[in-house]
Each structure stands twice: as structure tokens, then as C-alpha cells.
Amino acid sequence: MAPVAKDRLAALDAHWRAANYLAAGQIYLMDNALLTEPLRPEHIKPRLLGHWGTSPGLNFVHTHLNRVIQERDLDALCVWGPGHGGPAVLANSWLEGSYTQTYPDITRDAEGMAKLFRQFSFPGGVPSHVAPETPGSIHEGGELGYSLAHAYGAALDNPDLLVACVIGDGEAETGPLAASWHCNKFHDPAHDGAVLPILHLNGYKIANPTVLARLPEAELDALLKGYGHQPIYVAGDEPHEMHQAMAAAMDRALDRIRSIQEAARSADGAQGREPWPVIVLRTPKGWTGPAAVDGEPVENTWRAHQVPLSGVRENPDHLRLLEEWLRSYRPEELFDAEGRPSEQVVSCVPEGERRLGATPHANGGRLTRRLPVPPLEHFAVTVDKPGTTLHEPTRIAGALLAQVMADTAQRRDFRVVGPDETESNRLGALYDVTSKVWQERTLDTDEHLARDGRVMEVLSEHLCQGWLEGYTLTGRHGLFSCYEAFVHIVDSMVNQHIKWLKTSRALPWRAPVPSLNYLLTSHVWRQDHNGFSHQDPGFVDHVLNKSPHVVRVYLPPDANTLLSVTEHVLHSRDYVNVVVAGKQPCFDWLSLDEARAHCARGAGVWEWAGTEQGTRDPDVVLACAGDVPTQEVLAAAALLREHLPELAVRVVNVVDIARLMPREEHPHGMADSEFDALFTRDKPVIFAYHGYPWLIHRLAYRRTGHANLHVRGYTEAGTTTTPFDMVVRNNLDRFRLVMDVVDRVPGLAVRATAVRQAMADARTRHHAWIREHGIDLPEVADWTWPY
Known part of the structure; x- marks a missing residue:
């Protein structure tokens, strides 16, 4: 030259x-x-x-x-x-x-x-x-x-x-x-x-x-x-x-x-x-x-x-x-x-x-186009009665993501990344409209590989995170699907990205960029087959330590709420959104309209599940966040209705975890008056939470009724076992929740001794059953919402 x-x-x-x-x-x-x-x-x-x-x-x-x-x-x-x-x-x-x-x-x-x-x-x-x-x-x-x-x-x-x-x-x-x-x-x-x-x-x-x-x-x-x-x-x-x-x-x-x-x-x-x-x-x-x-x-x-x-x-x-x-x-x-x-x-x-300092690609919000998310009605499941039909939430959301992928085929500004788990996480509908990008040689036995694919799979969470950060910061949209336990590999990367977004928000010349969205599935309560090494729900704790103006955490309890949350996060800007949802069959609790209203509230009473009927204050609040905790709370509510019909029970479901925080500490937080109206000021609250229970205490410790709050969650009691045994081992099961109600509602311990004993006996029966049969009790495995 x-x-x-x-x-x-x-x-x-x-x-x-x-x-x-x-x-x-x-x-x-x-x-x-x-x-x-x-x-x-x-x-x-x-x-x-x-x-x-x-x-x-x-x-x-x-x-x-x-x-x-x-x-x-x-x-x-x-x-x-x-x-x-x-x-x-x-x-x-x-x-x-x-x-x-x-x-x-x-x-x-x-x-x-x-x-x-x-x-x-x-x-x-x-x-x-x-x-x-x-x-x-x-x-x-x-x-x-x-x-x-x-x-x-x-x-x-x-x-x-x-x-x-x-x-x-x-x-x-x-x-x-x-x-x-x-x-x-x-x-x-x-x-x-x-x-x-x-x-x-x-x-x-x-x-x-x-x-x-x-x-x-x-x-x-x-x-x-x-x-x-x-x-x-x-x-x-x-x-x-x-x-x-x-x-x-x-x-x-x-x-x-x-x-x-x-x-x-x-x-x-x-x-x-x-x-x-x-x-x-x-x-x-x-x-x-x-x-x-x-x-x-x-x-x-x-x-x-x-x-x-x-x-x-x-x-x-x-x-x-x-x-x-x-x-x-x-x-x-x-x-x-x-x-x-x-x-x-x-x-x-x-x-x-x-000029390198003036390129719009380094200020990606200037180049961002609104993502064409189709109407959710095309994908929603029908819910004629709560808790009687089951769907795999991520499979339902996968159909929505596939349509977004199809609708961006020409403009090419949407990607899904993950470490070798797209099909496993029930997002296989994506392969109906695109393939996994792959530039190496292919074999006749390979599936869904193409040079121009827009699903990216590599067994490196670091690369998935890095690709998506570079992609969103330059103005495009995406989603990172990952096993919940192993997203911790990118803890330090998400730290830096959150700090970047927080600082960027204070710079008027930086336009808002598409959010970085996590879909965490194969979660702690449905890793019973892979065992203890695959059971860790702590990424939520890690993220909620960061700037409240940037981080958002959602735990949709069923397929329709996951659809509503997915639509929301895909349209959002300048956030790190963490969505935790299961890929295994899960009960359908809410219709699409109900799900949208519930997600907009972030937390609310499910009146149909409780027995207070608006005539008096509840005797106890059963609260839940996460799909498996929701199922166990609903099953506990049904047991209470059967065994203690005089008890006034309120059921509260939380989708947006930040709602538990004071409004002064997080934009999504509740005022004390709102929190007290939902959870009461002086009644026992039994809270079944998806992750480590101390997070809920940390978020709510300033509330008036915090002394009445008792949280059940994952306590590192993991192993390879049956699905229900996972919740039993961590004292999150329906029988333990009923026992907690008996223990904590004033005067109930004496009056309901037989009920408590029956619940403890059910746990004992469970232990014997799974060791003989290798599967969960029929009354658990075949349970549906009875009312």
C-alpha cells in the first residue's frame, strides 16, 4: 500500500x-x-x-x-x-x-x-x-x-x-x-x-x-x-x-x-x-x-x-x-x-x-423506534374459572415474542439472547419466524441454525449480556432469557449497566434507550430435577440493591400476567427489568383484562380467593409473590375455607416487588396509607415469597405492621426431589402456611389445634409418600381451585 x-x-x-x-x-x-x-x-x-x-x-x-x-x-x-x-x-x-x-x-x-x-x-x-x-x-x-x-x-x-x-x-x-x-x-x-x-x-x-x-x-x-x-x-x-x-x-x-x-x-x-x-x-x-x-x-x-x-x-x-x-x-x-x-x-x-464523539450510535435513544408489540388478545389464554386450567407461561409469552420477531423482520431491531436454553425455556415459537444465528459449519442433524438468525445462543452469560447491552445502548430492543440460578454470572455486568443508565438519566443530551430485559425462568421452585446447584433466586436481591430509578422486578403469577408484564417491559426505556416466570404448567388465575388491571396496580386483593367479603376487617392476610407461592397461598386459602370457615381471610398478590417499598424510596412504592389499607396495620400477614424471605422484610421494615409480617421463602433447603417437596423443605407449602395462620391469629392456636395437627400430619404423610412412590401426593398433584 x-x-x-x-x-x-x-x-x-x-x-x-x-x-x-x-x-x-x-x-x-x-x-x-x-x-x-x-x-x-x-x-x-x-x-x-x-x-x-x-x-x-x-x-x-x-x-x-x-x-x-x-x-x-x-x-x-x-x-x-x-x-x-x-x-x-x-x-x-x-x-x-x-x-x-x-x-x-x-x-x-x-x-x-x-x-x-x-x-x-x-x-x-x-x-x-x-x-x-x-x-x-x-x-x-x-x-x-x-x-x-x-x-x-x-x-x-x-x-x-x-x-x-x-x-x-x-x-x-x-x-x-x-x-x-x-x-x-x-x-x-x-x-x-x-x-x-x-x-x-x-x-x-x-x-x-x-x-x-x-x-x-x-x-x-x-x-x-x-x-x-x-x-x-x-x-x-x-x-x-x-x-x-x-x-x-x-x-x-x-x-x-x-x-x-x-x-x-x-x-x-x-x-x-x-x-x-x-x-x-x-x-x-x-x-x-x-x-x-x-x-x-x-x-x-x-x-x-x-x-x-x-x-x-x-x-x-x-x-x-x-x-x-x-x-x-x-x-x-x-x-x-x-x-x-x-x-x-x-x-x-x-x-x-x-466524528467519533458525535456518532448517534453512541446515543442510541436518538435512533430508537417503538417496538411493534401486537395486541395481547391474540395470545391470551381464556380463564372461565380461576385455578382450573394450566398453561406454561413462558410458552404463551414465547408466541408473543415470535410475533414481535416476525414484525421486525425487515427493520431488524429486536433480538433474543440466551445461553443455550431458548427451546428449554419454552420460547421455541421464535423458531417459526427466525433461526439461531450460526456462522460455522452445520450438520444434517442440526436444527434452527442460519447465518441470518436473530436468536443468539452461546453458553456464556457474559456474551449474552454484552451483546444485549451493546444492542440496546445503540437503540435496539431485546430480551435475555436465562436460568434463574445462573444469571448471577453477570452480576457485575448488570451493576455497571444500571450505573450507566442512572448517570445517563441525568444527562439531558442522552436520549432514553430501550430497557435491558431479563426473563428468568427454570426457577428455584422448578429445579427439583437438577437439584441444589440450580436453585438460587437471589438475583432479585442483587438488583433491588441498585438505583430505584432504574431497576424494576416483576413476578407474574400466571400466563396472562406474564403477557401484560412482557408488553410493558418491551415498551419501556432506561430500565433494567427483571421478570421471573415459570416454564412449567401453571394455573391460570386471571383473565387478560384482570391481569392488565392487576399489573397496573402492581399489588392487589384477589377478592374471589378470600373470605372477608367486605363485611369486616380480615383476621389474617395471605400474601404471595411468584407463581409457585401464589399456588400454595391459594391452596392454603382453600384449606382455611374448608377447615376454618368462620375465619376472614384476605388474599393479596404482588406482581411488582418494588410496590412494597415506601414511595420515598422507589417510584413504584406505596404510601403508608395505601400499604396499610392493603395489608392492614395490625393483622397477621403470612407472606409466601418466591425468593429469600429476608428481602421482603428489608423492603417493608419501616411499615407500621412490620412486626406482624411473617415471610416464607427459599431458605437454601434444596435438593433433587419432587416439586412439592421443594416447597415443603423450605416451609412454603400450603400445610405450613395454614399452620402459620393458626399460630399467628390471636386465639386460634387453642381453638384450631385439630386443624393444625391435621396439617402437620399431611406433611408427614407427604414425606412417606414421596419416598415410596417418587411422586407427589395425589391431593397435591391433582389439586385445582375448588370454589
């Missing part, structure tokens, strides 16, 4: 030097931004925070992306993976003008430069890492392990988009990133955009060497080729040679990408998966920074990782070294007297939305 012309090369180098100067200035300076006078201690920030080591390499990549975007008129997005690369990305956004466009008070002149410097890692300012506040970003800097999955998620169904992804060599040591190299096996070059990984090897983490940087080159080459990539290497430290090498590598990579896409999009289409390019960029850690400090080497060592010169205010030698370092970039050549970037510096910068 022809080398870059001399004047173009000089422009690239000027841009890179300017970005390096701005990155270093953000770490150190709060005054004298252009060095118009000798550097003095008072010009230096009192606390030196930030990361220099990765910044020169990121600036180098940004500079060269600018060139190819401009010359090839590319629609591009970059995911910046290395931790705390904020100084570099902010510097480049300021140089290209997108930062000033987003924050008009940070002008592109000396005054604005001073503000840019001062705000960095400063109280009331901006974080030291790439964050929601950073224009052009969809990935939290320091969220190590997920950059490549985010990049592929952004490229899905974006055929004209180039997504560059800079992967730090520290990040490359994580498990999620190692798995992410396999994303190319799910990447359809005909319908998806291109991902260009740029593996940045600068040799060190915070205090140690990195694995990939120390691998023999032949071993690294074999590793990347084995992942199905075509490596292109750029290595060195001499700027002129490195600019030429990087320009050639970029051109070679983009020519390769264009060739792959043209073949896939031709009339015949490509056969087989072609290796996609990956650029391996090897530069010194802290490149262009201080070579040595206090007699210790810094550049190209771990010492350059964060702040290479400390104690600058107090140490005159360090102050002198800092000034020499900053002046080595020759800022007087890069900025005019007013502090504006020179024409040479910005000559390689794209214009308008082609």
Missing part, C-alpha cells in the same frame, strides 16, 4: 501530539493550560488522579481512526476498553469539537481547555474513565472484560457501521474477553456491521506484566488465528515509522472487511466464515511520557500506568520534569494564541456525525 503523504503524516502526528498534551494536562493542570508562563506549584492540581499509561496508545488509535473515517466516509463507533482511558477520549472529543457541542461551556479555546483540565477527576467534574458523560461512549472505562462483546452487540443489525474496539492487554486476561473472541462465529457479514478489534499491548497492568504482551509472537499469532482472526501487527516507538505502519494496517484491515462484506452481500453470498482482521498494536506503556523519574525507569514500565510524576507541587525536580514533558509536545505549534487547535491538527478530523 502507498505510504501516507508527508503533509498528511505531519497532520496525523500533530493531532496525536495535541491529544497527548491534552491528556497529560487533564491529569496535572488546573491553571496555565497553554504554558504561557513557567509552570508553578499553584498551577498543579492538589490531588493527581487519572491514568496516563494507556492514553498515548488510545490517542494514537483515535488519530488513525479519524483518518480512515474521513477518507472513506465511514459511519463509525469506537468502544474504548482499557481501564481509565478517559483523558485520551476526552482530549479527542474536545479536539474534534463534539465535546463543546455537547457541553457548550467547555469551549474550544484556552478558557475551555482550562475548564477541561480542571474538571477532570475533580469534585463536581467528570470521572477519570470513559463514562456516560463522555460523548461518543457506550462502554464504561474500567469495566474490564466486556468491550468486545459490547462492540459486537453494537454491530448487530447495523450493516453500514464500523465498530472499532480497543482491547487493553490487561482486559484481555479476563474470562469474558477470552470468550468474546468467539463472537465472530455469531456475526453475519450480510446484515451486521463490522467489528475491528485493536488489541493494544503496552505490556503492563497496574503493577505487573500482561500475559498476551509476554507471549512469544508465534504463540500469540497462533492464538488469534485459532480464534478465527487475521492478525495485523504494528509495533515500535518511533512516531514517524509507527504512523506509517498504523496507516497501512488500518487500510489493510478495512480493505479486508470490505471484501468480506461484499462477498456476503453479493447475489450468491459467501460460503463459510472468513477470518476477520484484528490489529495488534504494540506500544510502550506511557509512550512519550517521562523516560525516568528519580533514577527509576518509567516509560515502558508499570510505573507509567497511573500518574508517572507524583508530588509535583512539593518536589521542584518533578515540577521541572513535568514542564519539560508537557513542552515536548510543542503546544505553541498545536494551538493558536487563543488556544484553538491549529488547522493542521484538525485537518484529519471528520465532520458532523462522522
